[in-house]
Amino acid sequence: MSEPVTTVATPIRVEYQYTAGLAQSRFLKGIAEGRFLGQRCPACHKVYVPPRGSCPTDGVATTDEVQLANTGTVTTYCVVNVPFQGQSIEIPYICAQILLDGANLAFMGLIQELPADQVRMGMRVEAVWVDKDQLGLTMASVKYFRPIDEPDAPYESFEEYL
Amino acid sequence: MADSDVLRAPHVLEYPYSRSVGPVIGAFLTGLRDGRILGARGDEGAVIVPPTEYDPVSGRDVGDLVEVGPGGVVTTWAWAPTPRADQPLDKPCAWALVLLDGAATAMLHVVDAGSPEAMRSGMRVTPRFRPATERQGHIRDIECFVPERGAS
Numbered sequence: 001m002s003e004p005v006t007t008v009a010t011p012i013r014v015e016y017q018y019t020a021g022l023a024q025s026r027f028l029k030g031i032a033e034g035r036f037l038g039q040r041c042p043a044c045h046k047v048y049v050p051p052r053g054s055c056p057t058d059g060v061a062t063t064d065e066v067q068l069a070n071t072g073t074v075t076t077y078c079v080v081n082v083p084f085q086g087q088s089i090e091i092p093y094i095c096a097q098i099l100l101d102g103a104n105l106a107f108m109g110l111i112q113e114l115p116a117d118q119v120r121m122g123m124r125v126e127a128v129w130v131d132k133d134q135l136g137l138t139m140a141s142v143k144y145f146r147p148i149d150e151p152d153a154p155y156e157s158f159e160e161y162l
Numbered sequence: 163m164a165d166s167d168v169l170r171a172p173h174v175l176e177y178p179y180s181r182s183v184g185p186v187i188g189a190f191l192t193g194l195r196d197g198r199i200l201g202a203r204g205d206e207g208a209v210i211v212p213p214t215e216y217d218p219v220s221g222r223d224v225g226d227l228v229e230v231g232p233g234g235v236v237t238t239w240a241w242a243p244t245p246r247a248d249q250p251l252d253k254p255c256a257w258a259l260v261l262l263d264g265a266a267t268a269m270l271h272v273v274d275a276g277s278p279e280a281m282r283s284g285m286r287v288t289p290r291f292r293p294a295t296e297r298q299g300h301i302r303d304i305e306c307f308v309p310e311r312g313a314s
Binding site: 010022085 | 168170171175178180189248
């Protein structure tokens with residue numbers, strides 16, 4: 001205790017009340033039932049998942065609800081090799097953009113059950129969910145995605161979503 | 163869909179910063195850990211508390227650090243009837259500028275006076291330090307100021 005003081009802890013903390021909005025609330029309720037719910041634009045017919053309630057291209061409300069498949073395609077990915085504070089997964093691990101079958105928007109997911117150096121663009125994957133009694137209104141309900149025994153999707157099938 | 167179908171949840175952002183304090187503020191904080199309040203002597207000999215690294219008027223390096231107080235005088239104050247989380251005291255108290263004996267500038271801290279009727283500009287106060295084992299080189303090593311016993 002005789003060392004001079006050289007640093008001082010100055011934590012910053014902000015507490016928000018997050019409101020998910022109608023579309024994301026529907027999506028999360030779907031997640032709590034173990035399914036992916038998207039919404040389709042009435043003008044361009046693109047399906048957004050997770051939905052935000054409107055189409056960014058056409059500027060109209062997306063009212064049609066669409067249930068997506070449990071399978072999808074890795075459009076692009078990143079292998080995380082760098083440890084950081086609060087990391088909960090053992091490195092190296094794969095963070096990927098996943099385009100669910102039937103969706104026109106990719107979202108980020110974790111890939112597991114695969115050595116990190118074997119992930120590929122176009123790889124076919126499926127969602128692995130937590131046990132039914134553990135499902136909740138959170139993306140933690142999706143444990144990760146894992147490869148399925150299907151040929152890779154051709155590049156042309158997802159190049160629009162990179 | 164009814165508004166009640168919209169989900170809401172608390173969302174907390176927290177950044178665990180730590181800040182380098184430099185030689186002068188560092189010495190001030192080290193002093194607090196030792197139960198002493200230090201100021202810096204400026205160009206004109208006036209003692210700046212809490213110390214700055216440079217004289218606020220001339221911009222030149224400050225001189226020696228000198229001990230001030232521990233008692234002092236409240237120069238101005240504001241009553242806080244409902245203190246917020248993370249503030250020094252969890253009960254109603256005053257935020258006050260305290261001009262410590264021997265200092266030329268007043269420092270901000272809280273005064274545990276019980277009620278606003280017990281507060282007035284010019285009143286004498288003295289610091290209540292945390293126990294030595296709890297002090298860690300932080301402004302909170304002074305838990306608060308309290309009215310000086312026997313003072314009017």
